[in-house]
Amino acid sequence: MAMDERKFRILQAIIDDYILTAVPVGSRTISKKYGMSLSSATIRNEMSDLEELGYLDQPHVSAGRVPSAKAYRLYVDQLLQGGRISQDDEQQVRAHFAGRTRQMEDVIDHAAQVLSSLTKYTAVVLPPTGTQPKIRNIQLVSVADNAALVVIVTDAGVVRDSVIRVSEELDSDALYSISRSLTAELTGCSLTEAVERIPQMMQRMSEQAQLIEGVGAVMHEHGEDIRPHVAIGGTANMLSYPEYSDMEKARSFLSLMETRDRLADIISQSGEMSFTVRIGPETGVPEMEDCSIVTMTYTAGNGQQGTIGVIGPTRMQYSRVLAAVNMIGRQLTQLLSDAPGEDIPRLE
Amino acid sequence: MAMDERKFRILQAIIDDYILTAVPVGSRTISKKYGMSLSSATIRNEMSDLEELGYLDQPHVSAGRVPSAKAYRLYVDQLLQGGRISQDDEQQVRAHFAGRTRQMEDVIDHAAQVLSSLTKYTAVVLPPTGTQPKIRNIQLVSVADNAALVVIVTDAGVVRDSVIRVSEELDSDALYSISRSLTAELTGCSLTEAVERIPQMMQRMSEQAQLIEGVGAVMHEHGEDIRPHVAIGGTANMLSYPEYSDMEKARSFLSLMETRDRLADIISQSGEMSFTVRIGPETGVPEMEDCSIVTMTYTAGNGQQGTIGVIGPTRMQYSRVLAAVNMIGRQLTQLLSDAPGEDIPRLE
């Protein structure tokens, strides 16, 4: 027994109905609501077959059927293939993003907000990261008598800056000249390469050894601890769905959303493809057994890649979510491309 | 009929019990569990009086009594007066914060996390803000051929920096000399004062007019839009409490936690006093009718003030929360004081 055209249409109808109502759907519903000229009995037979094929589950013997993860998989594959992704609210959203120079962090936060309010699910946005950024410029700025600010500019924007102590009282000219040597020496290096070079440099410019060591420490710290800011929107949305009427589930979901590190891992595991849909168990996260995650990567001007994602119940409205994710993703790529001229958002 | 010693002790017992169990407490419970040598009947009479005085509410006629906001107020006033604030886990927490130079943002996030896990409620931390920070140094750093990064250092640390376009191709030496003039001119000004001076400066140094205008724009933007990063921890905790078994309530609470701007407003409304406890309606927030908020201000080295707060149900464990807030608050103040020498966290 194989999957024929009719079975497929019935399956589709079941999924549609279940997505809408979150209630196990019965044969009569399909036969009546979804204009097939088939009696409920026939549908029943087909449903029985579909269950055998693994596309449907039955919560208990006298209940309707519920689509399985396998069914959703088929469903979204169809969606993705067909490319039926509309792009309605595009205009409004574009307006939201237009104007003002923004910090990367703001862009990210905003994207998460828009995406969640568009889909009514939970949205997660990771900032662009990627190949080790290359150093472009190093500046020491005097902050106080014995403290200086280290600003490291890379091709990804400004890497976080830090204050270090300077032993002697160097005036700003002195700092500037040191900045120039450092820049000359390290331009084009990645942070880790730069850290490796620090010892030699300390020897060569021994009178500034302490200062240079400080700079090295800053680089080291930022080279490792790239704990990017993760933007989340609409966690509260999930509570509106019946699948989270169980408090315990809701709690564990929310806890997961709070541990940003783990969340970032989960979201960023979205393969090489630009579009990824992970359904239920495919997420690989026990707490998300009945969630699906739709992710897409976007690209900033410097080639770095970020990820946006939507998390919802497995019965999410895939076509709408796919459309929204696709739109926001493209929008971000465009916004962050070097081209536009007036704004250069930077990496936080 | 007035509040006498015995009534007060009974009220205290009722509050203690209710805080523990979240269940309306009856006269028998008090008479038995709380070693008063009084019969339940006597307690009943007293409870009736306390209800008349407005300290107790009765959900329905045959249920026990529940403390009113007025009762909690009395309770915490007593707590605050007595100064009975223990400081047990102080050591562990101090260890958490020790070591490593940190960004202000990290410190804030971390404080929220610790505070929420310590109290099992929701914690909110606002970064220090305060009197307009004074400019200490302005640096233009070359980022690309026709773009420069403006870094404005104030006594509050680094104000967010932005990239601006520079029309001509200025090399880094040229940028440095402009930086020096700008610094000389504007040191000691607040951001808004500096913005006012921009027009004159544009006239005076007309060949760099566009550049200076750009710098002015950056200042203006950051002078206004001080949307500080708000750190939140433990929102999921709230779902463990029976008062939030109602999904609708939980949802509205979480939504509130998501609108950081509003949340920041609410938290920062904590009067002049260093310690504030707002109970139920006192919060002034409809969504928080049965929440209480405990806040405390802390002070950074430069005199700027930040706020930390804990949000929980009105029946929160005030003494523990007060202790925790107090401890973390003092800890932050100490950590952020200029004194310690090795770390200077900075304003994000």
Next chain:
DNA sequence: ATTAGCACTCACTCCGGGCGAGTGCTAACA
């Protein structure tokens, strides 16, 4: 002033019956 006793209230739980949506199977039909 305190307490024992008593009648009364009322939320909560448990339980059995009825309901209805849904299934699987069988037999009839095109």
Next chain:
DNA sequence: TGTTAGCACTCGCCCGGAGTGAGTGCTAAT
């Protein structure tokens, strides 16, 4: 051979009533 009507059966869910127990208020005795 595929489709359909009919039927018996299952089982979750809702509803109403009885029972329970915690709690109160009042009264009378100590």
